[in-house]
Amino acid sequence: MKNINDIEELFSKSFENFEQEVNPSVWTNVQQAIQTPAAPSSAASAAGKGIALKYAAIAILSVATVTGAYFIAKEFNANQNETQSALSVQEEGKTATNNKTHIGTEPQSDLNNNSSEIIHHTIQTNRTETKTEKEINNEIKMSANSEKENTLTSTKPEFVSENNTVTAEKNKQNAEQKEQVKENTKETVVVSTFEIDAEVNVLEDYDNKTIAFSIENEVEKVEWNFGDGNSSSLLSGLHRYSNFGEYVVIATAWSKNGQKKSIKKTVNLQLTSSIDFVPNVITPNNDGSNDVFNVKLSNMQVFHLIIVDRFGVTVFETTNTEITWNGNDLNGSPCKNGTYSYVIKAVGTDNKTHNTNGTIQLLR
Amino acid sequence: MTDEQLVEGCVKKQALAQKTLYDKYSRKMLGVCLRYASSTDEAQDILQDGFIKVFDKIEAFNAKGSLEGWIRRVMVNTALDNFRKNKKHMNQTDVDDVKYLLKADNFVVESLEAKALLKIIQTLPTGFRTVFNLYAIEGYSHKEIGVMLDVSEGTSKSQYSRARAYIQKILEKENITTR
Numbered sequence: 001m002k003n004i005n006d007i008e009e010l011f012s013k014s015f016e017n018f019e020q021e022v023n024p025s026v027w028t029n030v031q032q033a034i035q036t037p038a039a040p041s042s043a044a045s046a047a048g049k050g051i052a053l054k055y056a057a058i059a060i061l062s063v064a065t066v067t068g069a070y071f072i073a074k075e076f077n078a079n080q081n082e083t084q085s086a087l088s089v090q091e092e093g094k095t096a097t098n099n100k101t102h103i104g105t106e107p108q109s110d111l112n113n114n115s116s117e118i119i120h121h122t123i124q125t126n127r128t129e130t131k132t133e134k135e136i137n138n139e140i141k142m143s144a145n146s147e148k149e150n151t152l153t154s155t156k157p158e159f160v161s162e163n164n165t166v167t168a169e170k171n172k173q174n175a176e177q178k179e180q181v182k183e184n185t186k187e188t189v190v191v192s193t194f195e196i197d198a199e200v201n202v203l204e205d206y207d208n209k210t211i212a213f214s215i216e217n218e219v220e221k222v223e224w225n226f227g228d229g230n231s232s233s234l235l236s237g238l239h240r241y242s243n244f245g246e247y248v249v250i251a252t253a254w255s256k257n258g259q260k261k262s263i264k265k266t267v268n269l270q271l272t273s274s275i276d277f278v279p280n281v282i283t284p285n286n287d288g289s290n291d292v293f294n295v296k297l298s299n300m301q302v303f304h305l306i307i308v309d310r311f312g313v314t315v316f317e318t319t320n321t322e323i324t325w326n327g328n329d330l331n332g333s334p335c336k337n338g339t340y341s342y343v344i345k346a347v348g349t350d351n352k353t354h355n356t357n358g359t360i361q362l363l364r
Numbered sequence: 365m366t367d368e369q370l371v372e373g374c375v376k377k378q379a380l381a382q383k384t385l386y387d388k389y390s391r392k393m394l395g396v397c398l399r400y401a402s403s404t405d406e407a408q409d410i411l412q413d414g415f416i417k418v419f420d421k422i423e424a425f426n427a428k429g430s431l432e433g434w435i436r437r438v439m440v441n442t443a444l445d446n447f448r449k450n451k452k453h454m455n456q457t458d459v460d461d462v463k464y465l466l467k468a469d470n471f472v473v474e475s476l477e478a479k480a481l482l483k484i485i486q487t488l489p490t491g492f493r494t495v496f497n498l499y500a501i502e503g504y505s506h507k508e509i510g511v512m513l514d515v516s517e518g519t520s521k522s523q524y525s526r527a528r529a530y531i532q533k534i535l536e537k538e539n540i541t542t543r
Binding site for chain 2: 007010015018021022023029030033
């Protein structure tokens with residue numbers, strides 16, 4: 001026999017290098033959790049928002065710059081046209097120099113050719129400005145590059161005079177791209193009405209307190225409110241309640257376009273009661289097996305067991321689920337071998353009644 | 365890979381480093397979690413949450429201390445989070461229940477190995493188990509435990525002495541029956 005006076009030492013030494021094999025599913029879950037941040041922390045999402053806002057700001061700025069630039073360009077264009085019509089007999093070379101003197105802010109010599117496009121573009125950019133922030137956000141993500149390019153090219157005057165055609169060409173392309181993007185965005189906004197469906201199931205074969213929850217649709221982000229003060233931002237997972245009862249689970253999901261939808265589900269957590277096992281034989285000879293009549297129950301609040309012999313004389317009676325019959329009668333003397341009958345009346349925590357009776361063989 | 369390289373890799377979110385670190389410590393940490401849980405499933409849940417935290421917060425690891433110690437603390441804290449969530453267990457068991465619990469006579473203890481001791485620990489009520497782990501094995505003081513579990517120092521002490529008495533009884537019983 002070991003010296004057990006020092007429990008602390010015994011335990012700390014025994015557990016010092018204690019290891020156990022881990023179920024591989026744990027790693028799978030860990031890996032999933034760390035690869036796809038399905039649960040964005042509030043800080044992370046705040047940062048995300050910040051970035052998005054920044055992009056939006058840049059976009060608005062660049063849109064403004066572009067618009068401004070084009071307004072100027074348009075004026076120049078008009079001026080130029082005037083000058084040209086006034087001095088109709090002007091040499092081409094002179095026009096060129098004329099152009100150069102005007103240049104400094106904007107591509108110009110090709111403006112004549114592109115004027116219609118530019119006007120178109122201006123209108124478009126104006127429209128963009130009136131869009132809601134959300135739409136801009138969406139659009140910007142996709143067209144941020146082209147916008148940036150746009151700004152860059154139109155605010156670098158020193159290169160403009162030489163690469164005039166190229167820049168204008170680019171602008172034209174950008175405008176087209178942007179139009180495409182806009183069409184795309186519009187389509188997605190119109191076509192996809194954002195719907196969500198959540199599934200919440202009580203895991204009954206577990207402990208009746210755990211629910212499996214999942215979002216069935218593709219969503220950008222989801223927040224679960226379990227109705228017990230806990231929440232989660234996992235797309236799917238398990239949640240264990242600490243108490244039974246009825247809970248309203250609310251899932252709030254956001255689409256990629258920032259649309260928000262909520263769905264409510266009610267869960268009712270309750271233990272199911274049952275009589276799991278009643279022995280049909282007992283052998284009270286202290287050999288360690290079947291020495292007592294031990295009824296196995298789940299979640300009973302009321303329990304009443306009576307055992308009678310062949311003559312109907314009660315040999316055992318209890319209302320305590322923990323007390324088992326050891327084969328002795330009410331006076332404590334051992335009962336004879338033979339057949340005994342039992343009656344069990346029980347009410348479960350779910351208010352179900354369980355009444356059953358049967359016979360037991362007693363063998364010593 | 366050394367621990368330093370592992371940490372560096374994990375900070376950079378390299379999958380290989382993460383997996384290596386996990387493989388290196390998961391078995392041992394499950395050993396820790398098992399002591400705080402009442403079942404292997406619960407322990408693996410704690411382990412899983414713990415490792416997610418480890419990878420999430422790896423930047424916070426201060427290279428001066430031992431990596432194992434740090435991961436271990438994360439695991440213990442995760443177990444305590446789990447415990448706090450079910451705080452009501454703390455004062456649930458009174459002395460009378462201990463008598464009843466002793467009825468659990470299905471330990472098959474051939475020798476006092478960790479696995480056998482673990483069985484005993486796992487049958488302890490959650491409050492007892494947590495305090496016993498923190499004091500006897502992790503070596504925290506009652507004062508610290510009180511702060512960690514948000515209970516008074518006295519509660520920690522009394523829980524511990526009850527847990528200890530309970531364990532002692534089981535051990536005595538086992539030694540008698542196995543002799």
